Amino acid sequence: MRHILLAGIFTVCVASAQQVPPPIQDLQILRLWSGAAPGAQGTGEGDVPQMTAYLPRSNATDMTAVIVLPGGSYRALSMNSEGRQVANYLNSMGIAALVLQYRLGPRYHHPVELDDAQRAIRMVRSHASEWHIAQNRIGIMGFSVGAVPVKKT
Secondary structure (H helix, E strand, O other), X not given: OHHHHHHHHHHHXXXXXXXXXOOOOOOOEEEOXXXXXXXXXXXXXXXXXXXXXXOOOOOOOOEEEEEEEOOOOOOOOOOHHHHHHHHHHHHHXXXXXXXXXXXXXXXXXXXXXHHHHHHHHHHHHHOOXXXXXXXXXXXXXXXXXXXXXXXXX
């Protein structure tokens, strides 16, 4: 009886050790900070930087990923034409896209946008293996205001 119990415990331990973390889900919204973002001036939608994941249909385990920063003249973000549409195009080439909704004016000013972009890069890098993204194939693409220069992180 003792051997059967030990064998059962061993089997459970081995099975749980072999489980692969679930990959990121398509259209999943990922907040950049678990609490309030540094310097946040409220809790509304424009105060909470986040990314939306757009994944290609292939089930690749080492995907290339691009963080997309839509433009919008520091007043609004072009989330459709410079976000979702760009993500869909990247997906058609087998590339995962993470569209960043960063904080902008008139409430927020430089370097807040840059801080959000850098946090997004660090977040994707730190979760790369969990999300099935190749850590050496993470890029960033910005339009207009979203193309603010990003310092090396």
